Amino acid sequence: MHASIPPNTVEIDLGDRSYPILIGGSLLDAPTTYADLPPATAALVVTNSTVSPLYAQRLRTALQGKFRSIHTVVLSDGEAHKTWQTLNLIFDSLLAHECDRKTVLFALGGGVVGDMTGFAAASYMRGVPFVQVPTTLLAQVDSSVGGKTAINHPLGKNMIGAFYQPLKVVCDLDTLQTLPPRELSAGLAEVIKYGPIADLVFFDWIEANIDRLLARDPAAMAHAVKRSCEIKAWVVAQDERDYGLRAILNFGHTFGHAIEAGLGFGEWLHGEAVGCGMVMAANLSQRLGLVDAALVRRLTALIQRAGLPIRGPQLLAGSIAHGAAQTGAGSSRKLSNADIYLAHMRVDKKAEAGEIKFVVIDGPARASVRSAPDALVREVIDACCDGR
Numbered sequence: 001m002h003a004s005i006p007p008n009t010v011e012i013d014l015g016d017r018s019y020p021i022l023i024g025g026s027l028l029d030a031p032t033t034y035a036d037l038p039p040a041t042a043a044l045v046v047t048n049s050t051v052s053p054l055y056a057q058r059l060r061t062a063l064q065g066k067f068r069s070i071h072t073v074v075l076s077d078g079e080a081h082k083t084w085q086t087l088n089l090i091f092d093s094l095l096a097h098e099c100d101r102k103t104v105l106f107a108l109g110g111g112v113v114g115d116m117t118g119f120a121a122a123s124y125m126r127g128v129p130f131v132q133v134p135t136t137l138l139a140q141v142d143s144s145v146g147g148k149t150a151i152n153h154p155l156g157k158n159m160i161g162a163f164y165q166p167l168k169v170v171c172d173l174d175t176l177q178t179l180p181p182r183e184l185s186a187g188l189a190e191v192i193k194y195g196p197i198a199d200l201v202f203f204d205w206i207e208a209n210i211d212r213l214l215a216r217d218p219a220a221m222a223h224a225v226k227r228s229c230e231i232k233a234w235v236v237a238q239d240e241r242d243y244g245l246r247a248i249l250n251f252g253h254t255f256g257h258a259i260e261a262g263l264g265f266g267e268w269l270h271g272e273a274v275g276c277g278m279v280m281a282a283n284l285s286q287r288l289g290l291v292d293a294a295l296v297r298r299l300t301a302l303i304q305r306a307g308l309p310i311r312g313p314q315l316l317a318g319s320i321a322h323g324a325a326q327t328g329a330g331s332s333r334k335l336s337n338a339d340i341y342l343a344h345m346r347v348d349k350k351a352e353a354g355e356i357k358f359v360v361i362d363g364p365a366r367a368s369v370r371s372a373p374d375a376l377v378r379e380v381i382d383a384c385c386d387g388r
């Protein structure tokens, strides 16, 4: 479709687990896209009820000739289905079709399908190969790259999972044309993220091109996906297992994950929660004296122009585990919004012994991980959220 946009390849360098990220138009249908995969028996296409009618048959057609048998499992759509129960449907399908260890799983969809398919691939027979075919902007610029796979637990986001790298990532930019506008904006949150943490030139470019991105201009999309993947590949190559540098990719996510869990998964989109979470994390960075107000205003304005919420919501008290909010010895006072945010953030994966860690901006295109006094975090929540 976009013949004027030549395909690009970004390599992610992980030794014997290195792989290419293909970026371009018309990649989904092309048998050449899959020609270099190792010899395999069966393919299992994992997708969902929205993406399946749009793209599954085209992928299956492209895979014919490469695989003796091609099966498909169609999951329910949505973050609320990123669960053990849904994951088990992938195992049910693999076992029902007597799939062996040379079966390749194809994750066709957004980050929810990609994260669950990757986790299924990591676990089935202790590991079978898989290919990411991301069809949302968020999945193309972030979740399909880097090997983080997971499902949610009702008490915490992405709490059960594994690091497991795909064989390749296929970003067909044409698929972005069918994305609902709200999902496009959610993906832009993860694109914007790369600016303040790693690349001011890219930040400037996003500001100058946000209208083209919202209009899905193919050349602008191609650049945004490629530069985002380059930055992510650069970070992951240095810290695949998330012991240090990789945490910067979680800018906005500590607050964002609290929003997702605190409203019930699926109420706000992941990218919406991350967009608003970046506003809150930038505000915290300013209160810690790390950045000036001008950068916070600039980032907030860009997030708003991308169609994302910039005010945090009031979270649901019932969303936290019984006893999780310590409001003071013997206290029976009503939980404040800040209490609920803090309770969720204490189970964030970056937290250590209950001490919450935040990704903050601490210079131009530079981020780091820090703790902050609860009182200061409460100030941020009160200043950035609707309701107390």
Ligand code: NAD
Pocket (backbone or CB within 6 Å): 048, 050, 051, 054, 077, 078, 079, 082, 109, 110, 111, 112, 113, 115, 135, 136, 137, 138, 139, 142, 143, 144, 145, 146, 147, 148, 149, 158, 175, 176, 177, 178, 179, 180, 183, 186, 187, 270, 271
């Ligand atoms: P999603 O997977 O729910 O997809 C968003 C919506 O778009 C869904 O309704 C989906 O069916 C639909 N859709 C997908 N492709 C479409 C297309 N081409 N046309 C029309 N509709 C389409 O959400 P997402 O934003 O892609 O991913 C969010 C998930 O990714 C979260 O669970 C988040 O935790 C995870 N994530 C993981 C990582 C990681 O490193 N593994 C990074 C970021 C986010």
Ligand code: GLY
Pocket (backbone or CB within 6 Å): 142, 143, 145, 146, 148, 242, 246, 247, 249, 250
């Ligand atoms: N999206 C965060 C990471 O991949 O580490």
